[in-house]
Amino acid sequence: MLGDIDPAELGVTNSHDHLFFASKLLPGQELDDPTLAIEDLLGFQGMGGAAVVQWTPFGLGRRTHKLAWMAEELGMHVVAATGLHRAAHYSPAVLNGVVDDLVRVFVDDLVEGTPPTDLPHEPRTGPRAGLIKVAGGYHGVDSHARLTLTAAAVAHDETGAPIAVHLELGTAGLEVADLLCEKLGVPPDRVILGHLNRNPDPRVQREIAETGVFLAFDGPSRANHATDWRLADGLEALVAAGHGGQLLLGGDTTTAAARYAAEGPGMRYLLTTLVPRLTKRLGGDLVTAMLVANPARAFATSWRK
Known part of the structure; x- marks a missing residue:
């Protein structure tokens, strides 16, 4: 949020989370x-x-100007997103205001700066976004996802x-990778697929990893999504198959109830609970790579016009 940095300066990174997020769903x-956002950041920093990468895209209350202020006050790296989530998250007014010129909306956020509030066609000022967040469909790529x-x-x-x-419930990873990388020509190492732990099929996870994209394992402590208790097995299998350099870890806090202040896991859970467990299973060097070296490559911007 405070300007471009050398990727080597990013440090221990929460590769997928939300400090601000509001959806009609x-x-x-x-x-x-x-x-409460600052409290969560302080817990993670402590x-x-x-660094925290916020995946809240356009129109869902991302509050980038507030993110920039928080980053400066706390001395942390905070990366914000442009992009558009699944259509179900938006009112028709927001969608109708941007879908005709999504490329311009995304590029302006990345190059010119983000608007104070996410109103269609509001002038861009101030901090720039650092990544593009979009979403696949459920078990496929629907028309909105393709757009x-x-x-x-x-x-x-x-x-x-x-x-x-965003992979809806962890599905359609192969279809998304095929569209972006094979059909649209995006280099695989410029693509990060989220929520791979919500659909913990080891065969599918390995096939996705073989495309060369980054795989984000996020949303910890969601017992009904089979996340934590299968996480170590999934990561270990991917490391054994030679894909350790493509793995990212994140928290994906999306509700007020998940805040630490509300007795949820909070952002700090990634470092207080999951990392020690994974370190015992995989070793400190591999886990550190998932938190430091891999995010530094995944979130680097290759060039700007």
Whole structure:
């Protein structure tokens, strides 16, 4: 949020989280309290965290100007996203205001700066986004996903920004990778697929890794999503297959109830609980790579026009 940095300066990174997030699909669970956001950041920072990548895209209350202020106050690296989530998250007014020119919206956020509030066609000022966040469909690539993924590929070509993709319940990873990398020509190492742990099929995870994209394992402590208890097995299998350099770890806090202040796992859970468990299983060097070296490559911007 405070300008480009050398990737080597990123440090211990939460590769997928949300400090601000508001969707009509989660009424009453908005992440919109700056005080609680700062508390979550401080908890992560106090455990050694240095950077947080916020995947909240355009139109969902990302509050980039507040993110920039928080980053400066706490001395942390905070990366914000442009992009567009699944259509179900938006009101028709927001979608109708941007879908006709998604490439321009994405590129302007990345190059010119983000608007104070996410109103269609509001002038861009201030901090820039650092990645493009879009979404696949459930077990496939629907028409909305095809539209946003295609726009993301064009915006990547113009800016060099990485593309992060929400996989609905962890599905359609291969289809998304095929569209972005094979059909639209995005280099695989510029693509990050999220929520791979929500669909813990080891065969599919390995096939996705073989495409060369980054795999984000995020959303810890969601017992009903088979996340934590299968995480070590999935990561160990991918490391054994030679894909350790493509793995990322994140928290994906999306509701107010998940905040640490609300007795949820909070952002610090990644470092207080998951990392010690994974270190015992995989070794400190591999886990450190997932937190430091891999994010530094995944979130680097290759070039800007």
